[in-house]
Amino acid sequence: MESSRGRLVALCAVQFVDVMGVTVVVSALPRMLADLGGSLSQAGLLVPVYAVGFSSLLLLAARLGDRFGVRRVLLAGLVIFAIGSVVAAAAPVMGLLVAGRGIQGAAAAISVPNALVLLSRGSPTKTARDRALGAWNACGGLAGAAGLLVGGLTTSAVSWRAIFWGNLVATGVLIGVLLRVIPPDRSAERTSAGFAPRSVVLQVATVGAVVAAANAVGEAWPIPVGLGLVGLVAAGLLVLGERRTASPLVPKGLWRPAFVGGLIGSFGITATTSSFVVVGTVYLQEDKGFGPAxxxxMILPFSAAVVLAAAVAGRLMPRVGPRRPLILGLLLIVGGAAAAWFSPATGAFVAGLVLAGLGNGMGAVAAYASGLAVPAEQEGSAAGLLNTAAQIGTATMVATTVAIAGQGSGIDYRLGWLTVGLTAIVVLTSLGAATRTRLRR
Known part of the structure; x- marks a missing residue:
């Protein structure tokens, strides 16, 4: 029992460290720019370069785990994350800092889906798995918001370099713990099935171009449009290639109704709540006069709500299944966006923040539970796709929401929250349409 609990804590810690890496540098950007003398365009790359590496390599990393052993690939990812942390912490110029962040993002992609597979496989019953997924998603939701706070406090108290040295220490501890609590891979848990290198290149190009296009929305129009076209062409070629190859990157039997629903939910939950929190952070600083710390x-109620709802969802799903909690989660996000949109008061925003956090915790657990209800040999691919959908949702919708709400040098917060609410409604509609279509087939 104690070993099982230690295993769960260690695997959730992998999720926490890797997801927190997305936001932990946001509050430190001005200090980094001043210390290294970099340009604003270089500083602006520090968040997207991590997100692009993270989101574009998740599916490949999951398949590598299937083929070479999940534990082995997870540990390799953590070692690479440690290397990226050292490069970033010791960077004398902004270019090396950006490179270190890119290495960290790629390493996070290698670690997260394989940790999720180990967490799912280590649960002896469906009830235990649902509760473990609740803990996993609670850590993910907590990490995104905690990164904003930890980055600001660490930079103010010590130095921005301490963020990356802390990453190195945390990664070293995680590697030591995982070596003790995760048994070596068995040959029966690995598959020799390969996949076409062409599919890998096209998948990375598709996701990387789409995420980069979303984050370049504020640039001159040829840049985002060109990147978007590259993504569309790569996606079309990927689909054609996957239909013809005998070794597809995504197993053809994976596209069941439950998995499709989980994929849509994973995208929608993170897309909407990440946008809500980012717009809310700007709102608190620019409109209400709060400092970064x-x-x-003020964002912590969101994280607390995520943890609470994730725990409830983990206990609720064995009785009602994942579909209802997923729908409820999206409806709560709609309610949170509506609360913030209706009133400019800080109290209304905090109430909306709590509702969005409850929706995130409830919906994300349900989406992952639905998406991971697949045969064992497909768990790696399912985990990779679910995490890819979540990261694409964050990377694309945050940029899109800020672009829609942008008004000169400021942001129309009500328009931002209206965008969040409408996006959640579109996801709800898509969820119903996709699962109904698949069920008829």
Whole structure:
């Protein structure tokens, strides 16, 4: 029992460290720019370069785990993350700092889906798995918001370099713990099935181009349009290639109704709540006058709500299944966006923040539970796709929401929250349409 609990804690810690890496540098950007003398365009790459590496390599990393052993690939990912942390912490110029962040993002992609597969396989019953997924998603939701606070406090108290040295220490501890609590891979848990290198290149190009296009929305129009066209062409070629190859990157039997629903939910939950939190952070600082650290503290009710709802969802799903909690989660996000949109008061925003957090915790657990209800040999691919959908949702919709709400040098917060609410409604509609279509077939 104690070993099982230690295993769960260690695997959730992998999720926490890797997801927190997306936001932990946001509050430190001005200090990094001042210390290294970099340009604003270089500083602006620090968040997207991590997100692009993270989102574009998740599916490949999951398949590598299937083929070479999940534990082995997870540990390799953590070692690479440690290398990226050292490069970033010791960077004398902004270019090396950006490179270190890129290495960290790629390493996070290698670690997260394989940790999720180990967490799913280590649960002896469906009830235990649902509760473990609740803990996993609670850590993910907590990590995104905690990164804003931890980055600000660490930079103010010590130095921005301490963020990356802390990453190195945390990764070293995680590797030591995982070596003790995760048994070596068995040959029966690995598959020799390969996949076409062409599919890998096209998948990375598709996701990387789409995420880069979304984050370049504020640039001159040829840049985002060109990147978007590259993504569309790569996606079309990928689909054609996958239909013809005998060794597809995504197993053809994976596209069941439950998995499709989980994929749509994973995208929608993270897309909407990440946008809500980012717009809310700007709102607290620019409209309400909070400092970076105080704004981070004001976001904590969101994280607390995620943890609470994830725990409830883990206990609720064995009785009602994942579909109802997923729908409820999206409806709560709609309610949170509506609360913030109706009133400019800080109290209304905090109430909306709590509702969005409850929706995130409830919906994300349900989406992952639905998406991972697949045969054991397909778990790696399912985990990779679910995490890819979540990261694409965050990377594309945050940029899109900010672009829609942008008004000169500021943001129309009500328009931002209206975008969040409408996006959640579109996801709800898509969820119903996709699962109904698949069920008829």
């Amino acid at each position: 105080a704004a981070g503290l």
